[in-house]
Amino acid sequence: MTADRHIAVIGSGIVGACVAAALSAETYRVTIIEPGPVGGEQAASFGNGAWISPASVVPMSVPGLWKKVPGYLLDPTGPLTIRWPYLPAMLPWLVRFLLSGFTEARVERTAKALASLLSDAPARHRALAARIGQPELIASRGLLYVYPDRSAFASDGLSWRLRRQNGVRWTEYEGAALRAVEPALGPGYDFGALVAEGAHCVDPGAYVASIKDHVLAGGGQLVTAAATGFSVAKGRLRGVETSKGMVDCDAAVICAGIGSRRLARLCGDNVPLCSERGYHAVIGGLHSGPSIPVMTSDSKSANTPTRAGLRIAGQVEIAPVRASPDWRRADLLLKHAAATYPSMRDALQACGITRWMGHRPSTPDGLPVMDRSSLSPDILHAFGHGHVGLAAAPMTAHIVTSLIGKREPASDIRPFSLRRFSG
Ligand SMILES: Cc1cc2nc3c(=O)[nH]c(=O)nc-3n(C[C@H](O)[C@H](O)[C@H](O)COP(=O)(O)OP(=O)(O)OC[C@H]3O[C@@H](n4cnc5c(N)ncnc54)[C@H](O)[C@@H]3O)c2cc1C
Structure with missing residues (x-):
């Protein structure tokens, strides 16, 4: 009987929330x-771009990226920046990051592994949102990737080849046909690829909170504390130590986003997890504007209609968690939005703007870690989802529940093993 087993879920961003919901659906006793x-x-899951895209199979590190590193160090206005003073500390992670995308064969393997988490992500999210009584939180209007022109799209050929290889389908639009799909787009973008299967979440923070409410309504518990350690006897987990005392349990899942690195180390697992810091700006109070989420090829920003307004999310800033935010990066996102949607320039001046910075929990190869810990088979790792944590969370929850129930997951989980870091 699963009801006899008590599972502690450490961290409640989208990954922890989905894991907790999947475990409680199988009648485990769950404590978050x-x-x-x-x-x-505080969570990346609050402020992300809200995209649930089967097309997010292209890792950040691709062949030839190393040639652009000097530019990233010198240009503070690009989509990826490395803060100079932190370069020595970040160097080991950066080298692994560049090596992970050094050849097309490596990138193809990564894309295939990501596809196993993402291919049915919109359907899984729709099912979950319906189960928690909030189907309207997931909007299924498709996702539009836009380029200045067809040749710019063609020069991004590797990305679209990887998508095609992994079963992603899209429709191409040009000129007036593109503007019919999204009338708010300015003349800077004349070519677009619409991934009709893609979905987005209209309020990612509320979604996480509603999943947690559903878990608690089903008998789960919430302990408002930080996990600080593990009590293990003869290899079996006795409980999770927290800032408010011990939580006795039979198994635990580490889903603490960027905070997972410390907890994994307590289990003897040294995972190279780094914060790829990202930013968002939300333009609130808009009465009209874009209706379809748009990703721009040059600024790599996701422009997503949400309940709070148009959210422009993006930027990759390689710097430690402790470094203070550089709000100029959120302002850059606003500048890009004004170029993407010229008709909104005045609204940008008039509307209320909020800014946010958060930490993508990123491994160098862009794949999460889903594995049993070295300290005890009862402690599972489920973190490191980098750029795709929202989209990949339901499939992650399926994998975790399979491992806890000692069943074979629906897909090959070897790419997510800890062993890949020990070579
Ligand atoms: C700008 C930006 C845009 C993005 N856009 C997208 C997108 O469009 N689509 C997509 O799929 N992904 C996107 N992502 C990535 C996605 O947001 C993350 O991968 C995902 O949110 C990670 O979820 P998580 O639950 O692992 O971590 P988090 O959401 O960070 O949650 C971790 C939780 O663990 C808690 N915690 C930390 N330490 C402890 C501890 N010791 N004990 C207990 N709890 C602890 C924290 O308080 C936090 O609530 C984006 C990220 C950013 C920053």
Whole structure:
């Protein structure tokens, strides 16, 4: 009987929330351990671009990226930046990051592994949102990738080849046909690829909080505390130590986003997890504007209509968690939005703008870690989802529940093993 087994879920961003919901659906006793407000700003899951895209199979590190590194160091306005003072500390992670995308064969393997997490992500999210009584949180209007022209699209050939190889389908639009799909787009973008299967979440923070409410309504518990360690006897987990005392349990899942690195180390697992810091700006109070989420090829920003307004999310800033935010990066996103949607320039001046910075929990190869810990088979890792944590969370939850129930997951999980870091 699963009801006899008590599972602690450490961290309640989208990954922890989905894991907790999947475990409680299988009638395990679930306790969520989370120090912050669930769905709150401390989590990457609050402020992401809200895209649930089967097309997010292209890793950040691709062949030839190393040639662009000097530019990233010198240009503070590009989509990827490395803060100079932190370069020595980040160098080991950066080298692994560049090596992971050094050849097309490596990138193809990564894309295939990502596809196993993403290919049915919109359907899984729709099912979950319906189960928690909030189907309207997931919008299924497709996702539009836009380019200045067809030749710019062609020069991104590797990305679209990887997508095609992994079963992603899209429709191409040009000129007036593109503007019919999204009338707010300015003349800077004349070519687009619409991934009709793609979906987005209209309020990612509220989604996480609602999943947690559903878990609690089903008998789960929430301990508002930080996990600080593990009590293990003869290899079996006895409980999770927290800032508010011990939570006795039979198994635990580490889903603490960027905070997972420390917890994994306590289990003897040294995972190269780094923060790829990202930003968003939300333009609130818009009465009209874009209706379809748009990703721009040059600024790599996701422009997503949400309940709070148009959210422009993006930027990759390689710097430690402790470094203070550089709000100029959120302002850059606003500048790009004004170029993408010229008709909104005045609205940008008039509307209320909020800014946010958060930490993508990123491994060098862009794949999460889903594996049993070295300290005890009862402690599972489920973190490191980098750029795709929202989209990949339901499939992650399926894999975790399979491992806890000692069943074979629906897909090959070897790419997510800890062993890949030990070579
Ligand atoms: C700008 C930006 C845009 C993005 N866009 C997208 C997108 O469009 N689509 C997509 O799929 N992904 C996107 N992502 C990535 C996605 O947001 C992350 O991969 C995902 O949110 C990670 O979820 P998580 O639950 O692992 O971590 P988090 O959401 O960070 O949650 C971790 C939780 O663990 C808690 N915690 C930390 N330490 C402890 C501890 N010791 N004990 C207990 N709890 C602890 C934290 O308080 C936090 O609530 C984006 C990210 C950013 C920053």
